[in-house]
Amino acid sequence: MKKNLFLIAITSIGLMACGGKQQSAENQEAATDTLTVEEPVVEETVSPDYVMLNLKGKVKSYELSGADYCDFVGGKVEFNEEGLIVKVNGEKADLERNDKGQITKYTWEVHLEDLEDEFNIYCYDENGQVKKIEYHGNFCDYDHTFERDENGNVVKRINKSPTEGNSTDKYKYTEFDEQGNWTKCTSDGKITRKITYWE
Structure with a gap:
């Protein structure tokens, strides 16, 4: 009698174990049927020109007006849809x-008789932002170095020239657009930057 009870108990445990495994396999099949593979997230590459100029969003152009502001390139800058500079002034x-893909040299024609083209040479930090510009002109040369705030905006430009002496310009930003790009700042006067974006 004890043997029969023992056999019944063993058989019951065996059946439960098999049933448990079978249910587990069914659950696995159901899980496999509903499993969806997520597409890998592809980060959009930011143009080196946007990084250089600390621009956010797909900027089409910008234009400076008001007091003097030492932009890295020019007072009016236009970009293609990939974010690369195509026109300056x-x-x-x-x-x-x-x-x-970073700009190392920018040359422009002076448009005055007997004068040579002028140019900038650019050096970058580890973040891809300009840390130094060497300006080579017809009448003077300058080395410009920059200090930035926590958002990457230039707050100080240090100017050194063997012929013109040394000076420092400070910038305070007072207005920003929805993308986080500055639109107004002050130095020796008020400076406005009008920005247009690609749709």
Whole structure:
């Protein structure tokens, strides 16, 4: 009698175990049927020109007006849809780039007789932002270095020239647009930056 009870108990446990495994397999099949594979997230590459100029969003152009502001390129800058500079101050930009796509040299025609083209040479920090510009002109040369705030905006420009002496310009930003780009700042006067974006 004890043997029969023991066999019944063992058989019951065996059946429960098999049933448990079978249910587990059914659950696995159901889980496999409903399993969805997520597409990998592809981060959009930011143009090196946007990084250089600390621009956010897909900027189409910007134009500065008001007091003097030392922009890295010019007072009016236009970009293609990939975010690369195509025109500066209404003229096709003569740019040289490194293997990262960063602008290393920008040359512009002076449009005055007997004067040579002038140019900037750019050096970058580890974040891809300009840390130094060497300006080479017909009448003077300058080295410009920059200090930035926590948002990457230039708050101080230090100017050194063997012929013109040294000076420092400070900038305070007072208005920003929805993208986080500055639209108004002050230095020796008020400066406005009008920005247009690609749709």
